Amino acid sequence: xxxxxxxxxxxxxxxxxxxxxxxxxxxxxxxxxxxxxxxxxxxxxxxxxxxxxxxxxxxxxxxxxxxxxxxxxxxxxxxxxxxxxxxxxxxxxxxxxxxxxxxxxxxxxxxxxxxxxxxxxxxxxxxxxxxxxxxxxxxxxxxxxxxxxxxxxxxxxxxxxxxxxxxxxxxxxxxxxxxxxxxxxxxxxxxxxxxxxxxxxxxxxxxxxxxxxxxxxxxxxxxxxxxxxxxxxxxxxxxxxxxxxxxxxxxxxxxxxxxxxxx
Ligand code: NAP
Numbered sequence: 001x002x003x004x005x006x007x008x009x010x011x012x013x014x015x016x017x018x019x020x021x022x023x024x025x026x027x028x029x030x031x032x033x034x035x036x037x038x039x040x041x042x043x044x045x046x047x048x049x050x051x052x053x054x055x056x057x058x059x060x061x062x063x064x065x066x067x068x069x070x071x072x073x074x075x076x077x078x079x080x081x082x083x084x085x086x087x088x089x090x091x092x093x094x095x096x097x098x099x100x101x102x103x104x105x106x107x108x109x110x111x112x113x114x115x116x117x118x119x120x121x122x123x124x125x126x127x128x129x130x131x132x133x134x135x136x137x138x139x140x141x142x143x144x145x146x147x148x149x150x151x152x153x154x155x156x157x158x159x160x161x162x163x164x165x166x167x168x169x170x171x172x173x174x175x176x177x178x179x180x181x182x183x184x185x186x187x188x189x190x191x192x193x194x195x196x197x198x199x200x201x202x203x204x205x206x207x208x209x210x211x212x213x214x215x216x217x218x219x220x221x222x223x224x225x226x227x228x229x230x231x232x233x234x235x236x237x238x239x240x241x242x243x244x245x246x247x248x249x250x251x252x253x254x255x256x257x258x259x260x261x262x263x
Contacts, residue, residue, distance in 0.1 A: 003032065003040055006050060007047065008046070013043050016083065020087070023087045027091055039064050041075075059119075060241070066078065095246055100247050102156070103157055106119060106239035123163050124221045125154070127151030133152075150184040151184040153181070153182045155182065167182040167183070179237065201237075202238075209233070
């Protein structure tokens with residue numbers, strides 16, 4: 001198998017990576033950073049987000065798997081002590097039969113410098129920097145709301161447990177093909193009104209945000225961020241591409257939600 005390891009920048013994660021290399025080398029596994037069949041991350045969910053953005057051009061032929069060296073994650077869900085067992089499963093099971101695919105957010109940002117596309121594993125956000133963000137939000141080309149507030153977060157189902165959850169958004173099972181739009185501190189009074197709750201768009205719908213001209217805005221895609229003075233439009237929808245996770249062991253999303261947030 002051709003694989004690559006992306007680690008968080010700490011000694012424990014780097015030591016585990018060395019251990020993994022030593023365990024699989026006798027079995028003919030090869031490190032191939034250009035065309036890996038498997039991207040193994042060692043660190044946290046943030047490490048897997050970083051790896052995802054490194055390999056977005058190979059999503060159809062690469063599987064992702066995460067080992068956590070901090071707390072149990074949603075993407076990084078293997079414990080370091082399970083590494084020998086993981087290697088055994090890699091040697092005995094067919095990777096392709098163990099793949100589950102999760103939806104992503106497709107993003108197109110139009111600014112004064114042109115148009116650019118991204119994929120988000122967790123979410124994208126648009127936020128005011130020095131003032132309230134004022135923006136028109138359209139759903140399927142029809143005006144939905146004139147928004148005023150800190151910003152807007154548009155998340156994937158697997159990203160619903162991240163920033164979206166802190167905003168009071170719902171937790172969505174990753175088999176649901178949709179995107180969630182959550183308000184970030186919207187202004188609601190006699191003059192300005194927004195929905196106040198998050199909404200879920202199905203796979204064939206899209207959302208567009210048209211910020212008022214000349215606002216300083218922070219645009220984020222997962223852990224990446226950039227600032228802009230003139231954003232014309234942000235368009236989001238469910239992406240055609242998906243991320244493929246390698247699930248060698250049964251994974252129950254709702255158990256993970258309970259373990260992460262309740263007990
Ligand atoms: P970060 O400090 O690397 O990540 C913030 C926390 O979010 C970390 O504890 C991370 O877990 C966790 N996380 C990431 N993806 C998750 C998921 N799908 N479900 C549950 N928890 C998840 O922050 P960053 O580098 O700026 O941005 C990375 C992510 O942080 C963003 O995609 C966003 O979702 C999240 N974030 C959250 C808030 C908030 O909740 N108020 C604010 C900003 C950003 P690990 O420790 O395992 O890496």
